[in-house]
Amino acid sequence: MIVDPDAVEGEVIWNLASDLEPATNIARFSDFVRRHGVHPEDGYDGLWQWSVDEPEKFWSLWAEYCGVRLGGTPGAVRTASPMPHTQWFPGRTLNYARHLLEGHDGVALITLAEDGARNEVSFSELRARVGAFAAYLRSVGVEAGDRVAAILPNVSEAVVALLATASVGAIWSVCAPEFGSGAIISRFSQLEPKVLIATPGYRLGGRDRDRGADLTEVFASLPTVQTVVWVTGHTDAKPISLDAPSVDWATATATASPLEFAAVEFSHPLWVLFSSGTTGMPKGIVHGHGGALLEQLKLCSIHDDIRAGDRVLTVASTSWVVWNGLIAALGVGATAVLVDGNPTFPSLDRVWQITSDERVAVLGVGAGFIHGCAKAELEPGRDHDLSALRTITVTGSPLSADGFRWVYRSVGDVWLTSQSGGTDIASIFVGGVPTLPVRVGYIQAAALGVRVESWSEEGAPTLGRGELVVTDPIPSMPLYFWGDSDCARYRSSYFETFPGVWRHGDFVEFDRRGVIIHGRSDSTLNRNGIRLGSADIYAAVEALPQVAEALVIGAELGTDYYMPLFVKLADGIDAAEARSAIESAIRTNLSVRYLPDDIIVMAGIPHTKTGKKLEVPVKRLIQGAHLEDVADLGAVDDPRLLESYARFARVRLTPAAGGI
Numbered sequence: 001m002i003v004d005p006d007a008v009e010g011e012v013i014w015n016l017a018s019d020l021e022p023a024t025n026i027a028r029f030s031d032f033v034r035r036h037g038v039h040p041e042d043g044y045d046g047l048w049q050w051s052v053d054e055p056e057k058f059w060s061l062w063a064e065y066c067g068v069r070l071g072g073t074p075g076a077v078r079t080a081s082p083m084p085h086t087q088w089f090p091g092r093t094l095n096y097a098r099h100l101l102e103g104h105d106g107v108a109l110i111t112l113a114e115d116g117a118r119n120e121v122s123f124s125e126l127r128a129r130v131g132a133f134a135a136y137l138r139s140v141g142v143e144a145g146d147r148v149a150a151i152l153p154n155v156s157e158a159v160v161a162l163l164a165t166a167s168v169g170a171i172w173s174v175c176a177p178e179f180g181s182g183a184i185i186s187r188f189s190q191l192e193p194k195v196l197i198a199t200p201g202y203r204l205g206g207r208d209r210d211r212g213a214d215l216t217e218v219f220a221s222l223p224t225v226q227t228v229v230w231v232t233g234h235t236d237a238k239p240i241s242l243d244a245p246s247v248d249w250a251t252a253t254a255t256a257s258p259l260e261f262a263a264v265e266f267s268h269p270l271w272v273l274f275s276s277g278t279t280g281m282p283k284g285i286v287h288g289h290g291g292a293l294l295e296q297l298k299l300c301s302i303h304d305d306i307r308a309g310d311r312v313l314t315v316a317s318t319s320w321v322v323w324n325g326l327i328a329a330l331g332v333g334a335t336a337v338l339v340d341g342n343p344t345f346p347s348l349d350r351v352w353q354i355t356s357d358e359r360v361a362v363l364g365v366g367a368g369f370i371h372g373c374a375k376a377e378l379e380p381g382r383d384h385d386l387s388a389l390r391t392i393t394v395t396g397s398p399l400s401a402d403g404f405r406w407v408y409r410s411v412g413d414v415w416l417t418s419q420s421g422g423t424d425i426a427s428i429f430v431g432g433v434p435t436l437p438v439r440v441g442y443i444q445a446a447a448l449g450v451r452v453e454s455w456s457e458e459g460a461p462t463l464g465r466g467e468l469v470v471t472d473p474i475p476s477m478p479l480y481f482w483g484d485s486d487c488a489r490y491r492s493s494y495f496e497t498f499p500g501v502w503r504h505g506d507f508v509e510f511d512r513r514g515v516i517i518h519g520r521s522d523s524t525l526n527r528n529g530i531r532l533g534s535a536d537i538y539a540a541v542e543a544l545p546q547v548a549e550a551l552v553i554g555a556e557l558g559t560d561y562y563m564p565l566f567v568k569l570a571d572g573i574d575a576a577e578a579r580s581a582i583e584s585a586i587r588t589n590l591s592v593r594y595l596p597d598d599i600i601v602m603a604g605i606p607h608t609k610t611g612k613k614l615e616v617p618v619k620r621l622i623q624g625a626h627l628e629d630v631a632d633l634g635a636v637d638d639p640r641l642l643e644s645y646a647r648f649a650r651v652r653l654t655p656a657a658g659g660i
Helices: 018-023 025-035 043-053 055-066 096-101 123-139 156-167 181-191 212-220 289-303 321-332 349-357 367-375 401-410 488-494 534-541 575-589 615-622 639-650
Strands: 012-014 092-094 107-112 118-122 147-151 171-175 195-198 201-204 207-210 227-230 246-248 269-274 284-288 311-314 335-339 362-366 391-395 415-418 420-422 427-431 452-455 466-470 502-511 514-520 525-527 530-532 547-552 555-557 560-562 564-569 598-601
Touching (some): 012 401, 092 096, 092 289, 096 289, 096 321, 107 123, 123 156, 147 181, 181 212, 269 289, 311 321, 311 349, 349 362, 362 367, 452 502, 514 534, 514 615, 534 547, 534 564, 555 615, 575 598, 615 639
Parallel strands (some): 147 195, 171 269, 227 246, 564 598
Antiparallel strands (some): 107 118, 547 564
């Protein structure tokens, strides 16, 4: 229930009504734990402390609670090897797809297209389709360990292909079709896939976009592809001619076949998820069947409170790890709502219309979406029937205090859970708990089973701002990076700063009210030895009606330090007016230490394809790096926009720099 929609930062804005607590998954799991002879201290804090103090007991009971069918020989839950060499449930077998498909009834998928076309797929139908496509994969020689890659939008065929690939023990990887040919090649050429499932085009923003020319480049760079499967039901574009054998999706799934699941080792590779690729070759992050399953079930069940029969909508493309989390909701018996194309076309309000029409219970969005709705002064709680909506999950970047208040003023009585995790673990480090109060500007708590802390630069735990670290293994840490045979790139990514301790690269703060993520530590501002979080500046500046979006970086330039603030202004705003408002907001909400050296108006703010601001690439441009060395333009949302930042960097010491 809403406590105070106008609460200031740190104050309670929402609490779950006490009579609703027993229905939550965290309450059910707590009861399950007690029935098995474990009696942690009362409350979530006690349960979390037990989960990290006795991880073997916690993860064993979690698998049992979820009904995960573990074959093989019972033994230790994990080995004593330190990170990154810890092995989980050695000698045990399972299959990720089995748990998502078996034992569930009702509607599994609802698919929606930009033109309004709608379809439902029941769990029974989904099992049949997966069985048919898995049989096809086996018929063309796909075996355990082979790679099956896909270039697909958010359609049911992507779900079927993922689960069929997993069912035979092959390794899955997907790129959204809007990725440039170079970005796709830089990812899939590493994997040497045997089968490629592709769409010749896609619909986005009301247009059908033909990818024939790009696909010609892609196939020419993937000589290992032996079979191509074309998915064309959502586009008018036609498949291109190929040397490799090809078949359409309908043919590949035409023959009914019993659904079979290969019993693979707990740590058998499930998929390869790629880093953004904005700096160097994209890292191919490999997760195992068991680790991904246990962590994503925990995310869905405990930290999103998704229940059997819920309808879940996540605004994401197939290339973003949150899409994998959406599909994992099948494992708790929920319905995944798949929106092809641009979910916010023709306006942001479409997401709320879909939420109303489909009776969505759990809505997952990025912080930028919430901030955009607030800027547009939307009133979805007034304009739509959101009575089925119970939860809003927010990820991708920190949610501002104004974002929290907008939800409770304009959406209504829902549980708002801000989260932070990553592709790296296909889950979260810190996130939501429905039985805890929601405080403005704060993430509620550390995730169960994750011993996450804030460390100083000297490697000492601190309650203040510091590096987000994980000091004990969790099951969904990467098995390895693809092609990183000596584990050198894996170690340098996470374990170089603090040997034996996972450093994630986020700037975090814990206190009695919860958790604050202050931005990426590799883009943390450090002026005169004082570390400043970019998220603090965004919260102050992007709350202004004059500013549509902002990006701040701090660049070491020899003995100098340069901290510009790039802004996209709202329509019709005068630059001088914006400058005055920005400086006043920073002085009032932060301090003069946060005032930028320059405020530069740009046409927009560059992002990855999954919506992350390109802080580090812009910083490197300012430091003199070439554009081709800082970013794969096929992996960014607007290459021409990033080129304009490169031009600014080249002339930044001249009057043409564009300061206002």
